[in-house]
Amino acid sequence: MPQPLIIAVPKGRILKEALPLLARVGIEPEAAFSDEDSRALRFATNQPHVSLIRVRAFDVATFVAHGAAQLGIVGSDVLMEFAYSELYAPVDLGIGHCRISVAEPAALAARDDPRGWSHVRVATKYPSLTRRHFEARGVQAECVKLNGAMEIAPLLGLADRIVDLVSSGRTLAENGLVEIETVAEVSARLIVNRAAFKLRAAELAPLVERFREQTAAPRA
Ligand code: PRP
Numbered sequence: 001m002p003q004p005l006i007i008a009v010p011k012g013r014i015l016k017e018a019l020p021l022l023a024r025v026g027i028e029p030e031a032a033f034s035d036e037d038s039r040a041l042r043f044a045t046n047q048p049h050v051s052l053i054r055v056r057a058f059d060v061a062t063f064v065a066h067g068a069a070q071l072g073i074v075g076s077d078v079l080m081e082f083a084y085s086e087l088y089a090p091v092d093l094g095i096g097h098c099r100i101s102v103a104e105p106a107a108l109a110a111r112d113d114p115r116g117w118s119h120v121r122v123a124t125k126y127p128s129l130t131r132r133h134f135e136a137r138g139v140q141a142e143c144v145k146l147n148g149a150m151e152i153a154p155l156l157g158l159a160d161r162i163v164d165l166v167s168s169g170r171t172l173a174e175n176g177l178v179e180i181e182t183v184a185e186v187s188a189r190l191i192v193n194r195a196a197f198k199l200r201a202a203e204l205a206p207l208v209e210r211f212r213e214q215t216a217a218p219r220a
Contacts, residue, residue, distance in 0.1 A: 001049065002049045002203065003049065003200070004049050004050075004051065005047075005049055005050045005051075005070055005071070005203070006042075006050075006051055006052075006053060006063075006068070006069040006070055006071075007022075007027070007050065007051070007052050007053070007069060007070070007071045007072065007073070008052075008053050008055055008059075008060040008063045008064055008069040008071070008072035008073070008074075009022075009052055009053070009054055009055075009060065009072070009073045010054075010055065010056065010057035010060050010073065010074060010075070011054055011055070011056060011057070012057065013096065013167070014057070014073060014074075014075060014095065014096040014188050015054070017095035017096060017188070018073050018093075018095060018096075018188065019034070021093060021095060021211075021214060021215070022052075024214040025207070025210045025211055025214050026046075026047070026210065027045050027046070027047060027050055027052075028045055028046045029043045029044070029045050029052050030043050030044045030045065033052060033054070041053055041054060041055070053069060057074055057075055057077075057078055058078055058081075058082075058125075060072040060073065060074040060078070060191070061074050061078050061079065061082055061084055061087065061191065064086075064087060064191050064192070064193050065082075065084040065086040065087050065193065066086070066193075067086075067193045067195060067196060069193070070192065070193050070196040070197075070200070070204065071190065071191065071192055071193075071204070071207070072190075072191045072192075073093065073188055073189070073190060073191070074188065074189060074191055075096055075098075075165075075186050075187070075188055075189075076089075076092075076184075076186050076187055076188070076189055077100055077126065077129075077165060077184070077186045079189060079191070080100075080126075080129050080184060081125075081126045081127075081128050081129045082128070085194075086193060086194055086195070087191045087192070087193065087194065088191065088192045088193075088194050088197055089189040089190065089191050089192075090190060090192065090208055090212070091189065091190040091208065091211050091212045091215055092187055092188075092189055092215070093187065093188045093189060093190055093211065093215050094187060094188075094215050095187065095188045096186070096187055096188035097167075097185075097186065097187050098165050098166060098167040098186050099165070099166050099182050099183075099184065099185050099186055100126065100129070100163060100164065100165055100166075100182070100183040100184045100186060101163070101164070101165075101166045101179045101180070101181065101182050101183060102114075102122070102161055102162070102163050102179070102180045102181045102183060103151075103161065103162050103163075103164065103166070103172050103177040103178060103179050103180060104154060104160060104161040104162075104177060104178065104180055105154050105155070105176055105177055105178075106176055106177065106178050107176075108154075108160065109178045109180060112180070114180055114181060117134075117139045118138075118139060118140065119139065119140045119141075119142065120134060120139060120140075120141050120142070120160060120161055121141075121142045121144065121159045121160050121161070122134075122141055122142070122143050122144070122159055122160075122161050122162060122163050123143075123144045123146050123150050123153035123154070123158055123159035123161075123162045123163075124143055124144070124145070124146065124150060124162060124163040124164060125145065125146055125147055125148070125150065125164070126163055126164075127143035127145050129163070129183065129184070130143050130163045130183070131143060133163070133183045133184075144158055144159050150162040150163075150164045151164070151171050151172060151174075151175040151177055152175065154177065155175065155176065161180070162177065163183060165186065166179060190208065190211050192204060192208060
């Protein structure tokens, strides 16, 4: 009987795109996994030794880095924020495309010139990435760490600007914000715990390869 294999996947938008990819790789979770009302966190799959856990995006990286899960699917935003040395990210899965951007209220943007910034106060869940981005151009970034709903921060004076994920741009628009600059393009990656990859190479290397093949395969 093979050892249990746990794959961590993020709640939210990546998941919808990740499920067809997992199916192509040969992993199909039990029905409860797609039930939005289910409070279960670990799910069996069609493969008896493989289960999926559904956790927050930042926690996918934590579970895999600590070896509590062997594999995970996570946005490259998370990997840029936390440079986990325990993680190997061998495959860009080509799903979950979005970007990390700096945004500010439309009224400020109308008279703002990013070239003149020397200090910015930014609400973000990416303080490390944000500081690096601004430091690279000689701007000091003071970060207010939030875990979500960043878009409300400038309206309430918590920060002048935000650094956050932008996909359709709808959340920014509905909160009176405009994008000023792109920090990084984002897509979902397959991540693997490095120690598990060495210890269980015979099992994990072909599985990683299947992800790679299915990611590259033309879509029907
Ligand atoms: C993300 C992000 C933005 C929004 C952008 O939040 O933090 O708020 O999506 O998407 P849009 O450009 O298509 O409007 P998400 O819905 O993933 O929830 P979160 O606040 O928990 O991060």
